[in-house]
Amino acid sequence: MRQVSIIGVGCTPFGKLKGRSIKDLALEACREALSDAGVAPSQIEAFYLGNFAGGMLARQELTAALVAGALGIGAVPATRVEGACASGGIALRHGYLMIAAGCCDVVLVAGVEKMTQAGTEEVTAALTAAADRQAEGSTGLSFPGFFAAVARRYMHEYGATLDHLSAVAYKSRENAQRNPRAHFYGKPAALDAISHSRLIADPLRLYDCSPISDGASALVLVASERAKEFGGQPVDILGSAQATGSTTIQEMDDLCSLQAVVKAASQAYEQAGVGPEDVDVAEVHDCFSIAELIALEDLGIMPRGEAGPRAAAGETRVGGRVAVNPSGGLLSKGHPIGATGVAQVFEVVRQLRGEADNQVPHARIGLTHNVGGCGGVATVHILGAR
Amino acid sequence: MRQVSIIGVGCTPFGKLKGRSIKDLALEACREALSDAGVAPSQIEAFYLGNFAGGMLARQELTAALVAGALGIGAVPATRVEGACASGGIALRHGYLMIAAGCCDVVLVAGVEKMTQAGTEEVTAALTAAADRQAEGSTGLSFPGFFAAVARRYMHEYGATLDHLSAVAYKSRENAQRNPRAHFYGKPAALDAISHSRLIADPLRLYDCSPISDGASALVLVASERAKEFGGQPVDILGSAQATGSTTIQEMDDLCSLQAVVKAASQAYEQAGVGPEDVDVAEVHDCFSIAELIALEDLGIMPRGEAGPRAAAGETRVGGRVAVNPSGGLLSKGHPIGATGVAQVFEVVRQLRGEADNQVPHARIGLTHNVGGCGGVATVHILGAR
The missing domain is CATH 3.40.47.10 (Thiolase/Chalcone synthase)
Structure with a gap:
């Protein structure tokens, strides 16, 4: 190759x-x-x-x-x-x-x-076409509902808190203030407003969900x-992988991990000859705040169960141990579905060129992580500066 | 490769x-x-x-x-x-x-x-998503309308007649009687019934249009x-090609030829090291009867303007000079959109194995021709028996 x-x-x-x-x-x-x-x-x-x-x-x-x-x-x-x-x-x-x-x-x-x-209702209905309509469509579960269930399970398993979710949403919103292309550029939000925003699907609140x-x-x-x-x-492009995973919740052994991501990440790291510890900047698929925590663990960037406290401690900010979603991510840059996986690479390429709006100092290795459905498809790409 | x-x-x-x-x-x-x-x-x-x-x-x-x-x-x-x-x-x-x-x-x-x-109305509306909605959607043109315009132009240019179109539809319906998987298997139609069926988009009649x-x-x-x-x-697989062409009528220099087909065919023949004269059996994209005539000319299987009379003379029947759509084609086997390009190959593979339901004698080289939109995409594949 x-x-x-x-x-x-x-x-x-x-x-x-x-x-x-x-x-x-x-x-x-x-x-x-x-x-x-x-x-x-x-x-x-x-x-x-x-x-x-x-x-x-x-x-x-x-x-x-x-x-x-x-x-x-x-x-x-x-x-x-x-x-x-x-x-x-x-x-x-x-x-x-x-x-x-x-x-x-x-x-x-x-x-x-x-x-x-x-309208929001029409978009939510369209998005459920990414679920298995025949197997689980009749449950009425939408994607906010799915990720709410994931969040509840994750909190139960690992003792994560609502504050951890809010920390992800807040960091995302802050990053977007330095990205003129972001949906929420010029629209900062206080941590308190985030953690008290209206419930969408318990425990996920408005700021835990990516916009349309x-x-x-x-x-x-x-x-x-x-x-x-x-x-x-x-x-x-040092590594590129695409893997297939569960398209229904009933098939998932563990709600707190997407097997397609684990598989794609492992292949991409191996091809690139780098490990998660080498990643300076990552654009991950934070369609909901909980998804960023699980992504970081599935990618091996954070130990299992520790992404929440580490996010709250600032490890994922620009200037932290590993900058995650410096663009604002799906939560605050926005999530035009088909564009997202490409826009993640737009951001990482500019980071590795040293010309990003919200530049991560000395970024040499970047990663993008894009997920479809409830983990039915995942792609992971690893990029390297020259 | x-x-x-x-x-x-x-x-x-x-x-x-x-x-x-x-x-x-x-x-x-x-x-x-x-x-x-x-x-x-x-x-x-x-x-x-x-x-x-x-x-x-x-x-x-x-x-x-x-x-x-x-x-x-x-x-x-x-x-x-x-x-x-x-x-x-x-x-x-x-x-x-x-x-x-x-x-x-x-x-x-x-x-x-x-x-x-x-319903038919819903399907017709969905199919127009394959047209350029922004450029030509407001004209109200549907695909039957587009191919009706093509038929009228073709008749004007080359003196083709309604009988030529009916000959295509009749041959297709006859072939389907020997294909148990065909939509119209067990439903033969007389030539007279075909040429007097109800108008869908003048000059195309019911039997000139593929079913849902x-x-x-x-x-x-x-x-x-x-x-x-x-x-x-x-x-x-001796040759494989995919080409892009016009997505609007206003871009077409000639309504009677799809440039993506001409391009893909030329590439596929070159790769395969065969010419149109070597093709024993072809499954072509006859979404409408007129489309089969134009396909045969764009593929070089018939001289420009001669496909109509030659179809009427029986050259495209099983046992004729080149068997075209022995499966019944889109017109009579049916046209489940995404399946069509694969089902064409299903038929040609079985022909080249000598095990088709409507077997073409001594078939050694087969061709499949699949078109999207008003010629926006075309694929041509050439297959060879061992």
Whole structure:
């Protein structure tokens, strides 16, 4: 397998972006990434687009061809992939594989979602399409409900407290104040307001849940041996993995761990030749505050059961032992489903280039962690500065 | 790139399959393919699933992980791809690439769609998600309308007649009478009934349009060098191509040709080292009767403008110069969107093994042609008997 580098990144602001379609958003992110990379559309050899709910929320499918056509990248293959909230990570994984395996030298990867035109009820219903409707749909369980159950179990198992959850949400909101692209940029929240916000699904409160956002992000990947031909500053993909896990709660042996994440992380670390202790900055899938704690443990970044107190002690802040979600994460940067896995990489690439808005000092190794459904799919990518 | 073979195939009946979910259908096809191949679920290294409207029509996404979990293929990557009606062809293309590029040795590919629980109006609306809603959605054009415009232009350009269209529909319906899996198996139609059926979008009549069907199909792909380890009779993938084309009518220079098909066909022929004259049997994307005529010309199997009279003269029947859609095609076998591109290969593999229900004598080279949207995506695969 050949070495692959990311030489260009782009990301729209996340939030309520009225009057802009899926195509508009994806185009904006793709053009920024191409410009950042110094790559012309005609140099792209394949395009992968992560999108989840285009059909359900915007009645738009075939989005990869749509965006490819508007970008002017010609007749090269344009493929949409979907794995619920991990759609973006899967798109990256496929762009990576195409180059690593020698099928292409230059690939464009993007993720996009347009959600805010729909109401909260409609979005929540669409998101439950990422659960197994046949097996558990009749329970009426939504994703806030699922992660509330996870939180309760985690608190029971490990003695975590509501303050630990609030610490995650607060850190996320603080980080977003230094990220102009974040949904909640310019909207700080006090810890007290967070921990007393209204209940969504007990014990999760409003600030424990990621918002409904529009947005898109894009990356230009090249074979590392050709990186110097282009203008962008390369960041190397050291490890890339995708794994499949439980799609129903009844299949989960342990509510406090997602097996697909454990598997993907182990593969990605092995390929990269690094361990969790080497990670300087991580963008993890904090769709809910509890999800960040479990992610850090499944990734081996925190010992099992200790993520809560360590988060509360500031270990995951920028400047702490390992910076987690310096972008604001899904909780405060926003979570336009298909864009998330790509936007995580946008952030980590800029961290490793030393040009992030909320820069982690001396960041050399970064990790992204993207999860779909209740752990049905997970991707983990490990990136390295040059 | 390594040689890839198909060693197992499976396909549900197509039609109104009440009480069976997307997962049920995909599982049935996958299990048949695994059994046919003599491959255990634990031997699968990656899974690709083509599906179009799971979210819109059945509120079920994350389908690849769902099916993978139920099949018991473990934590290996499971990826859903979507390219409208070419979703199945794209799934095959990715299974092929994973093996050809050396990432995997054994890959399961499937396509599935569950449509008949929705009404015709709802399905037609969902299908328009494969058009560019922003650019042309406001015109109210549906796919029957688009292909009606294509038919009118084709008749104007080349002097084709309504009888030519009816000949395609009649041949398709006749072929389906020998395919027990076809939606219209056991439902023959007289040529006169076809050409006098009710108008759907002038000049297209009821029998010129593919029905709304449920169904799934699956394939087991292996590195050819390992094919003899398993039980199935191998058929080789000689050529595989995916191309991107126009997603709006306004971009099309010529309504009578889909550039993505021309491009993909040219690449697939070149890779396979064969030409259109070598094709013994073809399963082409006849979503409407007119689409079969244009497909045959874009594929180089018929000279431009001559497909109509040649179809009427019987050249495309089983036993004719080149057998086209011996399965009954989309028109009469049915068109469960995501399944179609895989089911075409199911048919051609069985033809090349000499075990098809409607066997083409001495078939050695087969072709499948799968199109999404108004030509936004096309895949072409060329298969060879051993």
